[in-house]
Amino acid sequence: MARFTEDTLQRILINPFYAITAAVQxxxxxxxxxxxxxxxxxxxxxxxEIGAEQWLRQLLxxxxxxxxxxxxxxxxxxxxxxxxxxxxxxxxxxxQQMWIDxxxxxxxxxxxxxxxxxxxxxxxxxxxxxxxxxxxxxxDAFGSPPPHKAQSRRRGKRKRNKRRHK
Numbered sequence: 017m018a019r020f021t022e023d024t025l026q027r028i029l030i031n032p033f034y035a036i037t038a039a040v041q042x043x044x045x046x047x048x049x050x051x052x053x054x055x056x057x058x059x060x061x062x063x064x065e066i067g068a069e070q071w072l073r074q075l076l077x078x079x080x081x082x083x084x085x086x087x088x089x090x091x092x093x094x095x096x097x098x099x100x101x102x103x104x105x106x107x108x109x110x111x112q113q114m115w116i117d118x119x120x121x122x123x124x125x126x127x128x129x130x131x132x133x134x135x136x137x138x139x140x141x142x143x144x145x146x147x148x149x150x151x152x153x154x155x156d157a158f159g160s161p162p163p164h165k166a167q168s169r170r171r172g173k174r175k176r177n178k179r180r181h182k
Contacts, residue, residue, distance in 0.1 A: 019150045027144050030135050035115035038102035039081025042093040055095035060128040068120040092139050099141035
């Protein structure tokens with residue numbers, strides 16, 4: 017049976033992979049131009065000015081590589097290296113408007129800054145895996161995962177825990 021925590025549910029809902037395929041350019045390795053905290057503060061201010069729904073719509077456009085007047089401000093790739101997984105071609109699992117509506121509610125629930133911080137963690141690769149929620153294939157008799165098992169995607173977990181305990 018799947019085990020969901022508040023944290024796993026938030027990371028699932030925030031994940032834009034379910035609504036879009038990111039362009040390759042934002043996922044390429046690069047030197048970040050802004051500190052994460054600065055990006056969060058700048059975008060929190062911008063979101064308060066234009067509203068969460070419009071900001072979220074612009075975020076999806078920026079991630080997809082579509083032109084956007086505020087792309088330099090909004091682009092998370094200014095602050096982090098976005099995991100290349102987000103550029104993997106796949107059909108969307110939810111409509112963009114549904115993702116926007118759900119995340120506008122999440123922003124109200126979590127607070128703008130908290131939501132933006134978690135977005136950066138997810139885009140950096142801290143995504144929910146089947147193993148994390150207890151839906152992974154069974155292990156063999158020796159407790160090893162099946163040979164085709166992918167590595168865990170929780171690379172950002174250590175960083176997030178460190179930040180929370182400061």
